[in-house]
Amino acid sequence: MQSPKQPLAHPARHILRLNEVMRRTGFRRAHIYNLMKLDKFPHARRIGLRAVGWDSQEIEQWIAARLDRS
Incomplete structure (x- = not known):
């Protein structure tokens, strides 16, 4: 019997490329x-030496703020 597929859980805060x-x-x-x-x-x-990333929480907050302004 197959178990229902669960969405992959993302950590609360992670680096976005x-x-x-x-x-x-x-x-x-x-x-x-x-x-x-x-x-x-x-x-x-x-x-890293040649790599940058964004804080996922900062990006999500930025998106939410833009949606709230609409």
């Missing part, structure tokens, strides 16, 4: 970096 941030926001790379430059989008954090 650029592709995931683009997927969640619908924005392209250049627009995300322009918004960061204007302090209108959460800033990326260095996670």
Whole structure:
């Protein structure tokens, strides 16, 4: 007997890479970096020598704030 499929649980807070941030926001790379430059989008954090990532909670809060304004 098969058990019902459970959705994969994501940790409460994790690092999002650029592709995931683009997927969640619908924005392209250049627009995300322009918004960061204007302090209108959460800033990326260095996670390695040549890698950056975004705090998932900051991105989710940013999205929620935009939806609440509508």
